[in-house]
Amino acid sequence: MKLSRIISILDAEILCNVKDKSNVNITTACGADLMSDVLAFIKSEALLLTGLTTPQVIYTAENSGVNVVCFVRGKKPCREIVNLAKEKKIVLLATKTPMFESCGKLYKNGLTGCSEISKQ
Amino acid sequence: MKTLDHKKPSKTQELTYELKVEQVMRKNVTTLKPDSTMKDVRRILRNNKISGIPVVADDRLVGIVTIEDFIICLLEGGEIDGKVENRMTKNVVTVYSDEPIVQVVGKFEKSGYGRFPVVDRDNKKLVGIITKGDIIEGLLKKLEIDYQKEEIHTYRASHIFEDVISDNSTLILKYRIKGGEFKKAGEQTSKLRKSLLRLGFLPETIRRVAIATFEAEMNIVIFTPEGELVAKIQPDKIMVNAIDSGPGIPDVKKAMRQGYSTAPDWVRELGFGAGMGLPNIKNYSDEMTLESKVNEGTNLNFVIYTKKK
Numbered sequence: 378m379k380l381s382r383i384i385s386i387l388d389a390e391i392l393c394n395v396k397d398k399s400n401v402n403i404t405t406a407c408g409a410d411l412m413s414d415v416l417a418f419i420k421s422e423a424l425l426l427t428g429l430t431t432p433q434v435i436y437t438a439e440n441s442g443v444n445v446v447c448f449v450r451g452k453k454p455c456r457e458i459v460n461l462a463k464e465k466k467i468v469l470l471a472t473k474t475p476m477f478e479s480c481g482k483l484y485k486n487g488l489t490g491c492s493e494i495s496k497q
Numbered sequence: 498m499k500t501l502d503h504k505k506p507s508k509t510q511e512l513t514y515e516l517k518v519e520q521v522m523r524k525n526v527t528t529l530k531p532d533s534t535m536k537d538v539r540r541i542l543r544n545n546k547i548s549g550i551p552v553v554a555d556d557r558l559v560g561i562v563t564i565e566d567f568i569i570c571l572l573e574g575g576e577i578d579g580k581v582e583n584r585m586t587k588n589v590v591t592v593y594s595d596e597p598i599v600q601v602v603g604k605f606e607k608s609g610y611g612r613f614p615v616v617d618r619d620n621k622k623l624v625g626i627i628t629k630g631d632i633i634e635g636l637l638k639k640l641e642i643d644y645q646k647e648e649i650h651t652y653r654a655s656h657i658f659e660d661v662i663s664d665n666s667t668l669i670l671k672y673r674i675k676g677g678e679f680k681k682a683g684e685q686t687s688k689l690r691k692s693l694l695r696l697g698f699l700p701e702t703i704r705r706v707a708i709a710t711f712e713a714e715m716n717i718v719i720f721t722p723e724g725e726l727v728a729k730i731q732p733d734k735i736m737v738n739a740i741d742s743g744p745g746i747p748d749v750k751k752a753m754r755q756g757y758s759t760a761p762d763w764v765r766e767l768g769f770g771a772g773m774g775l776p777n778i779k780n781y782s783d784e785m786t787l788e789s790k791v792n793e794g795t796n797l798n799f800v801i802y803t804k805k806k
Contacts, residue, residue: 397514397599410768411771413768413773413777416712416773429768431768433683433767436682436683436686437683440686440690440708440710440711441707
């Protein structure tokens with residue numbers, strides 16, 4: 378699924394889009410507030426949905442090869458964190474849609490989960 | 498500029514998004530007043546070897562006069578002493594100093610103009626002028642700088658094991674970690690990750706090392722007063738030692754169990770401390786040992802075998 382489609386499904390605001398990755402294809406997603414869970418299960422190049430807005434979200438994304446992070450339920454990180462994401466070349470989105478609904482909408486539109494990707 | 502590959506934009510394409518007008522524009526702009534004459538235009542065009550001059554009144558851009566206006570003036574038998582305001586283009590297309598270059602490239606293509614005066618978005622004052630030549634020059638400079646910086650680092654680093662002669666070479670990288678500094682927790686792993694990229698290891702190897710090291714770094718920040726990460730790098734394996742000054746783990750067996758945690762609530766609220774750290778390190782590494790003494794500290798070692806590119 379194209380990132381631009383994800384943005385429109387979630388009616389997301391772009392907080393930083395370093396190299397304009399709107400055309401990038403996202404194959405899977407992971408929704409979690411527990412970064413250790415993310416580190417354990419997420420696939421490279423997945424979309425990370427989270428309600429957490431700490432710097433560790435950015436480090437988690439960087440270390441696990443995640444290029445796009447979407448903050449759910451209207452949460453927005455501070456400027457410092459947006460700058461950190463820019464430095465690490467990670468796209469940041471923010472949506473007012475809550476976590477469960479964000480995941481549901483994306484799944485309904487054909488984006489698969491990380492565990493399904495590993496079975497394929 | 499056409500997209501060659503949707504997945505990976507070219508370095509030049511990336512730069513057109515990153516570079517801003519103010520980084521490539523010319524700042525010392527020669528300007529004219531509305532009551533300057535076409536004679537002044539001729540003098541400035543000739544002396545400065547330029548093809549267009551912004552016309553400014555009270556710090557505001559009111560027009561632009563170009564070599565073309567001058568030629569038309571001559572062809573129409575206009576007076577060389579005539580005022581610039583009667584010959585200049587009044588509705589000037591401008592760009593903002595904070596616009597990315599990619600937008601300006603589009604404006605050049607659409608408008609067919611050779612230059613755009615640059616104005617400040619807030620006070621609308623003229624701050625510079627930009628031509629296609631300035632963009633090309635700016636891109637080339639940036640490309641060269643970027644290429645040199647990263648490529649030279651990578652080139653130098655990735656050949657280190659071939660360049661030194663021994664039966665067995667090990668590169669040792671040390672990173673100090675201060676406990677409690679949650680804001681910076683992850684930075685040291687980030688530095689190790691960058692170094693491994695420069696050394697030329699495969700992305701999947703680096704990912705495993707980075708995730709395991711990040712968990713180890715988080716543990717030091719969350720639970721201990723201070724610690725150190727030591728990465729011993731050999732061409733065929735990366736060994737990481739995470740050592741700290743206490744308080745130690747009373748029951749190592751329990752600590753290794755998935756879901757077991759002694760982390761306080763504030764740590765959980767930050768997305769960690771759910772008893773996944775040590776099991777994660779074990780899963781991502783090929784070998785792992787953990788020794789700990791209460792009140793003395795913890796010594797964690799893990800190894801990830803690697804194949805170089």
